[in-house]
Amino acid sequence: MSERRRQWLAVAVTGLLVLAMVVGWGGYLRARATPHYVQVPPGAVATPEQGYDMPMRLVSLTVTPALVTNREVNYAQAGAVWVIAVVDYTPPPEGGFCRLHLIATDGRAWSSIDSLGYEGERVLPTSCSAKPGEGTPRVELIYLIPETAATQLAGLASSATAYRGTEPFWTLTPAG
Amino acid sequence: MEPIRSLLSALNQLVTTTGVVWWRCLPRLLVTAMLGWLGYRIFAQGAALVVDVSAWWSLLLLSIGFVVRLSAIIIGLRIAGEQLQIRAAIPLPDDDPRDDSMSHLLSITLLPFLGIYAVFDVITDAANHIQIDYYVFSGLTFERQVLSQFNPEGAGVWLIVGVIVGLYVVRRLVEAWFERTGFRPLGLVTAVTEGFFIMIVLLSGRQVLVMVQQWVDDRNFRVWLDYPGWGLQQVFSWVGVDISDVLDQLGSLWFDTVWPGVVAMVVEPMLWLALASLVYGSQVLSAADLWRRGRPVTVGAGRSGVRIGDRERGVALGFQDAFFGDLNDKYLPTFQSLRLVLSVGATFFAAYLLCYGVLTTGEEWLSRGFYALIGGQRVSFWSFAAPPIELLVEVIAEPLRWVLLATAFHACLVLYAARVDEEVATEPGDGVSTRSTGEGSTGEGSTSAGSTSVVPETVNPGAEGASA
């Protein structure tokens, strides 16, 4: 093999090596940044929030066009429905944080509506503000979704912005 | 028309020679560019991973990354230089350490290299990029910027000063050990230590400058500096011209457009050419070398000879070597290299600037073209798409740049030799003595590089092989 051809072979080998390392590392970064959702068995306990040791259980997931509060009945817009998720949780010593998204099977994610989104108040609290040691308190998370998505719901999972890692995103599924 | 013709011929020579040498050296240059890029990326990524452990470790890894990058540039320049046979055109003695010692080359080029990068903010950009890499990896941003750790405030000042002095001492010790044993890895350790030292000085020095500026702004005498401006404004207002507006516009035109352009398109190419000449070795003797040979020292461009008697020699020699070794190894050669380049002629200077400018602009446009082709994406996409683009652009542009530097330097030498030959031809007899006294022949690269072919003995004491 001539000197020149040997040099080009070295280029090819080096190129492949560098490309492999770049693609490998890039793939690893991508895997860390992309959430992969794993559904837990219906009604089971899991810790969906990354970084918080807070076991949660989805008690019920109700789809309704009317949201009843102490003041009035809030009807969702035409083509939309309310989803009411009741979650049991055990707050950790440092306090809990529950910002769970409602995930559909096609990957769409809705964040919960705060109390400004509807008139009046409901019975259960909307944030995980209970102190530890008070049993397993309940929180109610309310979502507004298009009607067409109501049959494709997968469950509740953590919002993915600040987490980097390859742990699965546990998705709470309702009992039954 | 003659200047234009000579510009075109210089351009033609630069472009065609660069193209031919680039093609001939392409495989080796590609390997060098790829490995240099990979090495830098590995250490830069490592710096981002350890930054929440300690900013010092992070900076150490970053400085190793820069040493790797510089090594790649040096190797690339030498490959191109071999092809052009630059070595044959320079009158270095056969045992000059530049020839086989990579660490020697690193040690003399590291300071100018990092200095160039500091001037063009590459180092602060790299330190800021650590934050981006950290975010991409851990999803969090840290509260204080990496650079602010090196902000000398209060107790932090003494820590930084202590680290700087400590590193300087360590580097000198390792260097002395290396010179005694010749154990190669020690040379690399020296280079890394020096790189770390320079980076801390540059990053914290910047902050010191800002602090000094703020201190000056707080002083009362600062107001005195404004008086001329107010006076001028008053004078012009009698004429009815709002001078402050005009000055503001001129000032913004200068600082926003012209000065950055000058720095990027005129100063930067010249600095890189000076760095290349350091790598190839214009003949410069250190003041200590001359002293040991028993001649009076002439430090500087021959303007004022500093004559020091023999009595103080022994004591002062050691002192000088310890602290001014840097001065001789780095500052003088860079200055001499600049003089070599600038003395070759205006047309060549113009042709070189045009080539370098078009090359760097082309590189920037190529990079932007790739980004525009892909379109806007979230940062998590770019975290794995940007490195391949960067690699591709660098593999295309860097070898071309190295070859251009080598070609330009070689052309400088040839032109300079031709000019000196011309001068000798027009000055019969007296030519030798005029040059040896008039241009400060002892220790000046510009003279010796060109005049070797004529009078090696009297003008080039170094060629006698007595380099210390």
Place this chain on the structure above:
Amino acid sequence: MIRRFGHWLVALLACAAMIGLHAYTGEFGHVDARRATIGQTARLYASTVVVNGWSIGQVLYSDDAFVGRTGVIYLAVNVTVATDGSERSTSWKVGGESNGRTFAVDDSLFVPEPGFQRRQDVVFELSPDDLAGFTVTFLDQAPIYAYDPQVNVDLGITAQDAAQAFDRSRYDTVRTTSGTVEVIR
């Protein structure tokens, strides 16, 4: 001597040319700017935006609440933002450009949840000279960014249009709304 002068002149011209090239190249803007017109839908990641129209006035009411009266003019641009992708973005930045100046908005745009759209107004406060040639920019850029898409919608206001608008509605009251959420049909 003339010869040397010529050489240095050529060198100076080369420097000037390179400085000009550097100024023309400029800095890397980190945005991929695309143009759109009124009524044309443009996409920014998971959401689309379309500018429906604009109006000017001097008094501003937002959601039927009095906001203020300006000495210059308010420009209210009506946009519809729809999210047909998978997640709602929280990093939208709306701005305006005219005559080389940039304008900011007081209230940010509401980006709806997936499957919904929202028709709302964006309000700029600007001097009458800046109305002609006004361009609204929508940018989805996170705090850490590399290269994000931006939509530039030129409202297509010529100097004549601006003059006519001033004649008609300079002192009008602008009623803006932050809109309500609707399902995308």
